[in-house]
Amino acid sequence: MMAPEHLDANLITDVNVKEFFRESVTTALSNQKVDAGEDTVYYIVNLLAYFTQADKLFTHTADGVTLQPLALIYAEAVEAASLEERHQILRRLGDVALLIAGLFSSSLNRKLVDIDYYIAMGGTAYGYLCDLNRGTLRGKAFCAIFGELSEKFQAFVDVLSEVGEKTPMNSCTDIMRLYEIWLRTGSRRAAEKLRSLGIEPAHGSISYRHN
Secondary structure (H helix, E strand, O other): OOOOOOOOHHHOOOHHHHHHHHHHHHHHHHHOOOOOOHHHHHHHHHHHHHOOOHHHHOEEEOOEEEOOOHHHHHHHHHOOOOHHHHHHHHHHHHHHHHHHHHHOHHHHHHOOOOHHHHHHHHHHHHHHHHHHOOOOHHHHHHHHHHHHHHHOHHHHHHHHHHHHHOOOOOOHHHHHHHHHHHHHHOOHHHHHHHHHOOEEEEOOEEEEOOO
């Protein structure tokens, strides 16, 4: 199997978290009757495990913790100085769009853009990545993953939605605010609330806690 390049094995230290997502994704794929390649499933599982660290999903700015708009991520991809940089930014665009649309769609109700925008942006980003990876043998393997993610983006959003229903992490906005409070103040109350959501605060980030 091929692990996404930015999902270094050293970053995934909690095997229980990874195993939980593997079982949850496999079950959701079956329930949703979605066929997916083994490498694509592996990508999604590692993606979920990687982004349980809040600092991987949220951006720190002078105004606090925020989620970078997809349009700004896309603009960075367009202005990228190299093909490799464009590849990395497009991957983040697709990954973030998939996670938000799948796990935190309720947070989009108060936004100017809704879930269909995230689906369109994410699917397009993965489609571009597939095209960028056609040139080499190794690239073709990644193209197969990104191509499937692009073609079945809506289906994978539904899969992640089911996965999200099995966890208490259903409000990206609330988690982001609690995380910001904890980062700024070390608040015990914020930490306890995060733990009640299944989130374990850690130095510099938070990670999903599994019992």
